Amino acid sequence: MRVRVENVRFHYRLGEPVLKGVTLDFEGEATAIIGQNGAGKSTLVRLINGLLKPVSGEVRVGDWNTGDFSVARLARRVGLVFQNPNDQVFKSVVRDEVMFGPKNLGMSGDTALASSREALADVGLEGAMDANPYDLSLAERKLVSIASVVAMNTDVVIFDEPTIAQDYAGVQRIGTLIEKLKARGKLIIAITHDMDFVAEIFPRAVVLRRGEVIIDGSTREVFSRPDLLRDSFVEPPHATQLGQALGLSETVLSVDEAVKGIKGHRSRLGGLAGSDTAHDQQFFQ
Amino acid sequence: MRTISLYVEKESFIHGLDPVTKLWLTASLLIIPFIVGNIESTLVCLGINLALLSVARVIRRIFSILAMSLVLIITLFIIQGMFYGGNRTEAFALGSLVFYREGLRYATLLTLRFFNIISASMVLILTTRPSDLIESLVRRGLSPRIGYVLASVLQIIPMMISNTSTIMDAQRSRGMETEGRLVTRMKAYLPLMAPLVMSSLVATQERAMALEVRAFGARNPKTFLHEEIISRHALPIRVLTSLGLVAAVIWRVIL
Ligand SMILES: Nc1ncnc2c1ncn2[C@@H]1O[C@H](COP(=O)(O)OP(=O)(O)OP(=O)(O)O)[C@@H](O)[C@H]1O
Ligand SMILES: [Mg+2]
Numbered sequence: 001m002r003v004r005v006e007n008v009r010f011h012y013r014l015g016e017p018v019l020k021g022v023t024l025d026f027e028g029e030a031t032a033i034i035g036q037n038g039a040g041k042s043t044l045v046r047l048i049n050g051l052l053k054p055v056s057g058e059v060r061v062g063d064w065n066t067g068d069f070s071v072a073r074l075a076r077r078v079g080l081v082f083q084n085p086n087d088q089v090f091k092s093v094v095r096d097e098v099m100f101g102p103k104n105l106g107m108s109g110d111t112a113l114a115s116s117r118e119a120l121a122d123v124g125l126e127g128a129m130d131a132n133p134y135d136l137s138l139a140e141r142k143l144v145s146i147a148s149v150v151a152m153n154t155d156v157v158i159f160d161e162p163t164i165a166q167d168y169a170g171v172q173r174i175g176t177l178i179e180k181l182k183a184r185g186k187l188i189i190a191i192t193h194d195m196d197f198v199a200e201i202f203p204r205a206v207v208l209r210r211g212e213v214i215i216d217g218s219t220r221e222v223f224s225r226p227d228l229l230r231d232s233f234v235e236p237p238h239a240t241q242l243g244q245a246l247g248l249s250e251t252v253l254s255v256d257e258a259v260k261g262i263k264g265h266r267s268r269l270g271g272l273a274g275s276d277t278a279h280d281q282q283f284f285q
Numbered sequence: 286m287r288t289i290s291l292y293v294e295k296e297s298f299i300h301g302l303d304p305v306t307k308l309w310l311t312a313s314l315l316i317i318p319f320i321v322g323n324i325e326s327t328l329v330c331l332g333i334n335l336a337l338l339s340v341a342r343v344i345r346r347i348f349s350i351l352a353m354s355l356v357l358i359i360t361l362f363i364i365q366g367m368f369y370g371g372n373r374t375e376a377f378a379l380g381s382l383v384f385y386r387e388g389l390r391y392a393t394l395l396t397l398r399f400f401n402i403i404s405a406s407m408v409l410i411l412t413t414r415p416s417d418l419i420e421s422l423v424r425r426g427l428s429p430r431i432g433y434v435l436a437s438v439l440q441i442i443p444m445m446i447s448n449t450s451t452i453m454d455a456q457r458s459r460g461m462e463t464e465g466r467l468v469t470r471m472k473a474y475l476p477l478m479a480p481l482v483m484s485s486l487v488a489t490q491e492r493a494m495a496l497e498v499r500a501f502g503a504r505n506p507k508t509f510l511h512e513e514i515i516s517r518h519a520l521p522i523r524v525l526t527s528l529g530l531v532a533a534v535i536w537r538v539i540l
Contacts, residue, residue: 082458
């Protein structure tokens with residue numbers, strides 16, 4: 001499914017524009033939306049799922065113009081995981097919470113249950129089916145809220161800060177889940193402040209600053225513009241910064257890439273201790 | 286933090302009065318007509334209240350409230366005009382419907398009282414931040430705990446309203462139909478009540494703990510962040526209102 005945002009302007013209060021003519025085209029790839037607090041990221045995704053309607057311009061989800069459809073109808077195509085799970089979770093049993101969306105979309109009880117079970121397993125909460133969400137930790141409630149949107153099996157899945165409150169294992173699990181959804185051909189959009197997560201999972205990144213798109217491109221391209229990023233208070237992953245500080249010609253996105261880059265760089269410089277593996281190992285430990 | 290409040294931010298000598306003086310003023314202007322009991326005293330108090338509201342430049346706010354009560358007032362005149370117990374003297378007749386002077390007079394009194402109550406309360410409400418009023422009362426011996434409870438009630442309600450709409454948004458995003466017939470909408474709202482109340486309780490408890498770790502419960506006397514400024518108009522106003530009250534009581538007892 002393709003999502004097109006065309007020259008969208010939006011404000012909550014007259015005279016305080018939040019989005020100032022945003023144009024974006026999403027198709028196929030997984031995209032990260034980054035930018036400082038208040039840049040308009042959550043507003044943008046609420047426009048995509050129809051909770052907000054553009055003041056001018058239009059948002060199309062497939063062949064649907066969001067202005068012509070109720071949020072409940074649009075939910076057939078777009079799933080949105082809210083930033084704060086406490087705004088979303090409202091049933092007293094995890095199972096009901098996760099099955100709520102699928103049932104609203106008209107899935108039969110069995111299909112809804114199977115889909116919910118799978119989504120909960122994906123976030124590592126298969127054991128919590130009968131728990132009360134209020135007894136879970138914030139991190140777990142966030143995972144429940146993710147599962148309850150993923151279970152709807154929509155073509156577009158949007159995450160507002162999926163890794164909030166998660167420990168390393170939680171972040172990894174969410175990463176794996178997003179990879180799985182990508183493999184199934186879902187369109188993924190995620191807002192996040194976690195740049196390592198962006199570098200690892202998302203091939204494309206969009207940087208918003210005060211309601212405008214300032215960079216839109218492959219994640220590697222985006223992170224190779226530290227000048228623009230600094231302006232919008234975005235800090236590239238540490239590996240990338242290290243690579244830039246060392247003057248590597250390519251932008252690197254991970255520790256592995258940085259290591260390869262540095263090795264390549266050293267051997268190109270010819271010798272020094274390029275072949276001295278003992279020294280290398282000491283250096284990289 | 287948003288609170289429930291009709292406070293209108295303006296510069297005026299009414300705004301500058303301390304809340305307790307305003308409370309005193311409002312209470313007297315509200316009570317005097319009831320003590321005296323006639324139309325004239327009600328008219329005088331209403332006049333003073335309207336004058337105060339225009340000095341505070343908030344008088345336009347009360348017109349809408351008064352306009353909204355128009356239906357009520359018309360009903361009052363029709364019913365009292367025709368059926369008031371003391372009706373004797375015919376005022377006029379519309380076909381077979383006879384209206385009496387006594388009833389119309391009584392309806393006028395009730396209407397004026399109603400206007401007076403509204404405008405007197407608005408003198409206080411439109412020109413005073415609820416938190417300032419609470420703080421003033423705490424200075425004068427109201428327990429800070431009760432002050433806190435009052436202030437949080439004012440804050441929790443708007444919080445619940447905004448939470449309701451966010452929770453509704455989240456459920457609409459998961460395909461819940463919230464538009465359409467009343468039944469559909471009721472069905473949508475009801476299940477959300479539990480988490481709302483729940484999250485408000487949790488929030489209240491967390492705030493209480495946050496206060497406690499900052500020694501809210503400590504026994505030593507508390508100080509205040511703001512100096513209380515008593516305007517030079519405060520004393521004359523208190524004296525005048527007290528005199529007015531005394532005069533009203535004397536009027537009532539003697540006449
Ligand atoms: N319901 C609302 N009413 C009025 N203003 C709002 C509302 N929601 C957001 N805003 C304002 O719109 C601007 C953009 O908010 P938005 O939530 O889209 O930012 P964001 O990029 O998601 O930030 P964050 O990283 O903090 O989540 C902010 O200035 C915010 O104060
Ligand atoms: Mg946000």
